[in-house]
Amino acid sequence: MIEVLHKIDSVFTIDCVIFGFDEGELKILMIERNEEPYKNWWALPGYYVGQDEGIDHAAERILYELTGLRDIYMEQLYTFGDVHRHPNGRVITVAYYAMIRLNGQKDLKPVTNYARKAFWAPVNELPELAYDHSQIFKKSLEKVRRKISYQPIAFELLPEKFTLTQLQHLYEVILNKKLDKRNFRKKMLNYGILRELNEKQRGVSYRAAKLYKFDRKKYMKLFQKELSFSR
Amino acid sequence: MIEVLHKIDSVFTIDCVIFGFDEGELKILMIERNEEPYKNWWALPGYYVGQDEGIDHAAERILYELTGLRDIYMEQLYTFGDVHRHPNGRVITVAYYAMIRLNGQKDLKPVTNYARKAFWAPVNELPELAYDHSQIFKKSLEKVRRKISYQPIAFELLPEKFTLTQLQHLYEVILNKKLDKRNFRKKMLNYGILRELNEKQRGVSYRAAKLYKFDRKKYMKLFQKELSFSR
DNA sequence: GCAAAAGTGTTACAAATACACCCATGC
DNA sequence: GCATGGGTGTATTTGTAACACTTTTGC
Numbered sequence: 001m002i003e004v005l006h007k008i009d010s011v012f013t014i015d016c017v018i019f020g021f022d023e024g025e026l027k028i029l030m031i032e033r034n035e036e037p038y039k040n041w042w043a044l045p046g047y048y049v050g051q052d053e054g055i056d057h058a059a060e061r062i063l064y065e066l067t068g069l070r071d072i073y074m075e076q077l078y079t080f081g082d083v084h085r086h087p088n089g090r091v092i093t094v095a096y097y098a099m100i101r102l103n104g105q106k107d108l109k110p111v112t113n114y115a116r117k118a119f120w121a122p123v124n125e126l127p128e129l130a131y132d133h134s135q136i137f138k139k140s141l142e143k144v145r146r147k148i149s150y151q152p153i154a155f156e157l158l159p160e161k162f163t164l165t166q167l168q169h170l171y172e173v174i175l176n177k178k179l180d181k182r183n184f185r186k187k188m189l190n191y192g193i194l195r196e197l198n199e200k201q202r203g204v205s206y207r208a209a210k211l212y213k214f215d216r217k218k219y220m221k222l223f224q225k226e227l228s229f230s231r
Numbered sequence: 232m233i234e235v236l237h238k239i240d241s242v243f244t245i246d247c248v249i250f251g252f253d254e255g256e257l258k259i260l261m262i263e264r265n266e267e268p269y270k271n272w273w274a275l276p277g278y279y280v281g282q283d284e285g286i287d288h289a290a291e292r293i294l295y296e297l298t299g300l301r302d303i304y305m306e307q308l309y310t311f312g313d314v315h316r317h318p319n320g321r322v323i324t325v326a327y328y329a330m331i332r333l334n335g336q337k338d339l340k341p342v343t344n345y346a347r348k349a350f351w352a353p354v355n356e357l358p359e360l361a362y363d364h365s366q367i368f369k370k371s372l373e374k375v376r377r378k379i380s381y382q383p384i385a386f387e388l389l390p391e392k393f394t395l396t397q398l399q400h401l402y403e404v405i406l407n408k409k410l411d412k413r414n415f416r417k418k419m420l421n422y423g424i425l426r427e428l429n430e431k432q433r434g435v436s437y438r439a440a441k442l443y444k445f446d447r448k449k450y451m452k453l454f455q456k457e458l459s460f461s462r
Numbered sequence: 463g464c465a466a467a468a469g470t471g472t473t474a475c476a477a478a479t480a481c482a483c484c485c486a487t488g489c
Numbered sequence: 490g491c492a493t494g495g496g497t498g499t500a501t502t503t504g505t506a507a508c509a510c511t512t513t514t515g516c
Contacts, residue, residue: 010280012241012323049241051321055312079310079325081286090282092243092323094310165494182497183479190477206493207486396467413470414506437466438513 010092014055015046015133016063016074017097017140021157025122026173028137029108030129031066031115037087038130044137045118046093059096067118068109074098077140085132097140099156148174152193155214163201163209164188193219241321245286246277246364247294247305248328248371252388256353257404259368260339261360262297262346268318269361275368276349277324290327298349299340305329308371316363328371330387379405383424386445394432394440395419424450 018029030042045066049058059074074096081092108118123141128134147153154170168184188194195215200208249260261273276297280289290305305327312323339349354372359365378384385401399415419425426446431439 010241010243010282012243049312049323051241052314054314055310055323058312076309078307079286081280081289081325083283083285092280092286094312163495180480181495182481185496186498187478204494205488207488207495209495394468411506411508412468413508416469417471418505435467436515438468438515440468 010090011086012049013046013091013093014049014059014062015044015093015095015136016059016066017044017077017095017137018063018067018069018072018074019097019099019123019140019144019157020102020120021170021173022102022120024169024173025124027102027120028123028126029067029069029118030121030126031110031118033114033130034116035114040116041130042121042127043130044095044133045115046133047112047114055094059094065111066115068107068111069100072098072100077143078136080132080136082132093136095136095140097143099144099153101157101159145174145176152214152219158214161197161199161211161213163211165209167212191222193222241323242317243280244277244322244324245280245290245293246275246324246326246367247290247297248275248308248326248368249294249298249300249303249305250328250330250354250371250375250388251333251351252401252404253333253351255400255404256355258333258351259354259357260298260300260349261352261357262341262349264345264361265347266345271347272361273352273358274361275326275364276346277364278343278345286325290325296342297346299338299342300331303329303331308374309367311363311367313363324367326367326371328374330375330384332388332390376405376407383445383450389445392428392430392442392444394442396440398443422453424453 016029020027020029029045031045033039033041033043045063047062047066049055050061053061056074056076060070060072063072063074064070075098077095077097079092079094083090085091085093102120108120110116110118123137126134126137129137144153148171154167154174157170158166164185165181167188168179168181171184172179193215194212195218197211197213199211201211202208247260251258251260260276262276264270264272264274276294278293278297280286281292284292287305287307291301291303294303294305295301306329308326308328310323310325314321316322316324333351339351341347341349354368357365357368360368375384379402385398385405388401389397395416396412398419399410399412402415403410424446425443426449428442428444430442432442433439
């Protein structure tokens with residue numbers, strides 16, 4: 001018989017990985033920290049979980065306080081609990097992630113002064129982040145890559161109306177590979193989850209493309225049939 | 232500006248979902264609790280995380296203390312943090328899962344007396360479990376179902392040497408559907424990750440089947456090529 | 463010889479891939 | 490008229506699905 005440890009309190013936080021797509025680039029929502037440790041460093045929006053709140057709810061609250069974004073549906077990614085991940089001692093964090101539409105630049109205004117500012121950063125040009133946030137970011141990018149191959153999460157990132165080429169570019173950016181135009185369009189249209197609109201692009205100096213909408217209802221009907229863009 | 236909560240301690244635990252396969256049934260490792268709350272109830276092996284240990288390490292320690300099993304590689308499943316999931320107050324738990332081989336009945340001997348005993352229970356006949364463990368179990372079963380469709384985790388559950396029929400039965404049990412014998416064998420052998428042995432089943436009262444081994448090296452070479460048994 | 467499971471191939475259909483040219487528009 | 494991206498079809502290959510009978514073995 002070995003002696004059993006008794007109840008031990010730990011400090012507990014949430015970090016949010018929020019993806020956006022803008023100017024043909026995949027971006028991630030960052031804050032600039034205004035407190036020690038890692039003062040002035042870039043970090044994922046994250047903070048302590050309250051004693052009396054569920055963690056899903058805490059994630060939404062924290063994201064709002066640090067960035068001003070509300071009502072973002074996030075999913076849990078992973079929990080990070082290395083002993084030395086936080087310089088002040090044992091802090092366990094649950095990472096959440098979401099993909100959102102950047103239509104017309106939603107205002108990013110931290111409601112606390114724990115963050116000096118919040119901003120979108122291209123995922124390809126990130127410096128080293130505070131704590132183990134670089135690792136958390138890396139893991140969420142892998143997750144998004146896997147997930148986009150079988151679920152229509154790409155639509156969350158695009159404006160409501162989009163062209164097939166925009167959609168394809170987004171897939172290419174996330175999967176980091178070129179896709180064949182004809183095959184991509186054939187496959188996408190075959191799923192039957194896009195609704196063609198009676199509308200075209202405007203203001204482009206070349207042939208205007210048709211606009212499409214993601215048809216959530218039709219998608220829900222297929223439901224089990226998962227999309228596949230793995231190859 | 233709203234006021235920001237300050238550091239808040241939470242109680243933090245790990246729960247382990249361990250799958251096994253025996254007598255043609257999928258089983259899960261349970262303990263019978265010896266302490267309040269939920270004294271005498273069935274529960275997943277789980278306990279408090281130490282102040283100075285990483286959570287992955289804590290998972291291994293806790294599984295050992297409650298069941299006597301050592302060196303089981305577990306993966307993280309999900310973190311459960313509803314406010315009311317634990318009657319004694321706020322307790323956040325990280326669930327881990329693993330699939331293991333039950334060769335010759337490994338001894339199950341709790342090293343603490345927090346568990347009265349540990350035992351294998353068929354997944355189809357579980358009663359309601361302590362805390363939210365029924366929910367945790369349900370989520371891990373879904374995960375295993377998804378994962379077996381694209382990764383060779385089935386081999387972890389079988390004895391080292393097995394027949395194709397045993398392998399097929401395991402897939403059928405986990406996926407909860409019948410598979411076609413000829414197609415299954417064709418597909419499996421085509422992957423090239425099975426090594427045929429110069430050995431046959433013994434002690435059966437019908438035509439003895441060839442035995443196979445999972446060839447981990449060949450699998451690692453394919454690596455990216457994920458197995459598919461989704462339909 | 464019979465019960466019980468092992469073992470085996472073909473055909474039909476669906477999905478994925480590779481591949482190149484003309485079209486519409488704004489300037 | 491030219492630059493730019495929009496839009497389209499076919500042939501090939503690959504993978505999946507459906508399907509039934511003979512063989513081996515222990516008793």
